[in-house]
Amino acid sequence: MRDAFDLLVVGGGINGCGIARDAAGRGLSVLLVEKGDLGGATSSASSKLIHGGLRYLEHWEFRLVREALAEREVMLRIAPHVARPMRFVLPHRPEMRPRWMIRAGLFLYDHLARRVSLPGAEAIATRTHPYGAPLKPEITAAFAYSDCWVDDARLVVLNAKDAARRGAEIAVRTAFLGATPEAGAWTCRLRAADGAERTVRARAIANAGGPWALRVLEAAGAPARCTLRLVRGSHIVLPALYEGEQAYILQNDDGRVVFVIPYEGRFSLVGTTDVPHEGDPGAAACSAEEAAYLCAAVSRQFRRQIDPAEVVWSYAGVRPLYDDGARDPSAVTRDYVLSLDRGGENGPPLLNVYGGKLTTYRRLSEEALAKLAPPLGFSAARPWTATAPLPGGDLGAAGLSGFEAAQVRRYPWLPPETLRRLCRAYGTEMDALLAGASGMAALGRDFGAGLTERELDWLRREEWARRAEDVLWRRSKLGLHLAPAARAAVAAWFGEASQAAVAGKAEPAGV
Template sequence: MREMVDLLVIGGGVNGAGIARDAAGRGLSVTLVERGDLGGATSSNSSKLVHGGLRYLEHREFRLVREALAEREVLLRLAPHIVWPMRFVLPHVPEMRARWMLRAGLFLYDHLAKRVTLPGSEALDLRRHPWGAPLNGHATHGFAYSDAWVEDSRLVVLNARDAAARGAEIRVRTTFTGARRDAEGWTVTVEAEDGRTETLRARAIANAAGPWVMQALDGTGVQAPDRIRLVRGSHIVVPALYAGNQAYILQNDDRRVVFVIPYQGRFTLIGTTDVPHDPASGPPRCTPEEAAYLCAAVSRQFRKPVTPEDIVWTYSGVRPLHDDGAENPSAVTRDYVLKLDRSAAPLLSIFGGKITTFRRLAEDATTQLCDALGRPGGAWTAGSTLPGGDLGGRTPEAFLKEAARRYPFLQDATLQRLFHCYGGELDRVLGEARDAAELGHDLGGGITERELSWMVQQEWVRRPEDALWRRTKRGLHMTEDERQAFAHAFSGVAQAA
């Protein structure tokens, strides 16, 4: 049995990784266990937005929107390589909402929290503005406002890397199977991928298992203090519908909204749905009905219709929303609820949450855990960049310009991609390479041997899909034969690393 740690974190999604980082930074000894890959479920299958949640204003969730808007600015500062501004176009459809209502909502959105880097909203004449060109002309007026994009799966990995740098142990492909409590702490059993079991000791547990939070609670023998609702959000990816970096937020005829977002340079990402998910049905998948729904929502307002035959990729995530009793899945709160059981050794369970507010959730959770353990330590993460986020005082544009001088053999698109993965750590990944040959073979999708070795050594990549679909999205740019070739080459490079 290993030496007792202060905190065991169950779940390697964004909340679990965020708690591990925060707790390690406050001096707690931490072990995180994740049964699959980091960010392998909900946290890599989001709409990939850091946003306040404009539509949440209709449900009067002003505190949640204010907190999310404030966090938007924090994350833009802490991770400028994986979080960057994005301008959204909101066409006005008179049948849906009055123009004054949209204007009032955007006024609140601009002023509920302080904006530092993002411009405010503006009215648009879509008949004249270039951003109206992709639309079919039914909406003649609209608005533009700001939010931000996030590389969601990389956000998880960077939190885990920073946690590890501060002393946390990150264990992927390790399943939590049960725990029992005594006066001094928890005796925890975990199972490795090869079936070996191990016993750990921890003074406290943070249950950040997301959609599996109830199953993890069952494993502790503690009665669940709350319930969650599993809501599936599906997305489709199609060839690019328009040029430009602007995104669109479309009002649908069921009063939901659908995002249309430029993606990976060559594609358009469309999402999302809100459908109750039955875990007995297996892993989440985009159903034909959901795909047709998203296609129809875009086809109503875009010049170029979208059909299911256009879809090149789909993905789905399950949101573990706190059950607040709302009948409509779209009306269920996206806020988080923390439940701390202090009847003996502490057990904190997380219900709900959204990627934008993960850092605040982690801060609140760690503060409660430190208090329960009698350990001092104040909040610190709002002022500490994530790995790669320190650009030496330069803007992303200035950093890229300088990197292009150091690595003239890299194409602009390749350098952009690598920057949006590794940011200020680019030199650590590329090393002293003077030409492309020194990075090793291109294994597919532009991933070189050097880059894959970094992902294996530094980012817990254990399988080809970890690299192709989570640490990067290069799988989307490859044929099936190319993906198979990458998988064949993967084991040799991984073993050498």
């Protein structure tokens, strides 16, 4: 085990894993540490969207929207197994934003960045178009436009996997205790889950602690040069509210928007809220008030009236937004700020990541490496991550549909739902997972919903899964499909005495 690195990345969320991947691909020696699980906090508690942020146009954030829109095409190119196009329906209510404003916003949305694979916006008559079926009869007009859905937790893991294949060390369940600048580098103290401590040297630190970024600064003895607004975004999962693959973006009476998204085949995902969060970000949970708010937002425009008692699962993540002084949490910028500090006068570099969103993580990572290039003495002139597929993403010209058809012929013994899930979780790595198997019996114990012992072993060996919740609620969402006894059996397979993971209880990721 080496004890000296070019770069120590603190935080295993999407930004930390993206920075580690980009740095390793440029030939830097990289160590990433994460106190909990990869993507165990904010990065797996999102709305699962790669989107430009239509509502950000109202706040004049054109650069952020343009950058995010361009990233949709990049994600479809490098991760076509975990990202896919989705059509969004925006019902029009005369008492809300006027129709001319929506048309103008959608025109900008379609033209701010180059669109290759996504169809443009259109107006629809809800009384005759299938998209209008779930909506109340008094809603007679709507607009449809394109964005993308992504499996957020798997996107995090895929970036970590690619970083590791390019030489990075990924250390989960490893806490960052502190760092001291010494002789032009950082001496960093780490502690593993078993209590063992380790000291490493790093020429630079990238602070991607998310909601814990200021704690990382404190542990490194560095001053905080900004403040963060911690905003909780909660989501609820309901039995499917309608048929079809389209999503809905609902204008709420308070000016916010609420998404309703098809989820896991049998459910609808509804979110999100924007509530100031106090206390430990790792303890964030959807409150009864937030669940009622989301249900009311849907009931206001859907024919079906939603009761909070129908909620089958909920989750919440804390977004660490750069404090730009906005009074309304919904108006706080979703843009990111990168600050390069020094450990004392002429000391080693400490790069701090403030804010950001899932969609723009790859661009953020490129900019982070550009800032680190001068002090670390490497060239940032050749960005590479926009064209290199993430693990499993090399599906070929036929795309996901062609790949799935080929896998049906290759594995006729796999149940259709399981085959589809494996294709969309692992892409071309599915063949390595199933290597040598000619039937379900060869995959070991079946825990239900197609989750087998072979897959659990793969996730533990190849994807750093250490607990049942890592699998059931992040790398897959099979916790929604398994009975409590089956979830308990998965926990037992991991040797867990605690049953917290069985219920999908989130744990603090820390620093």
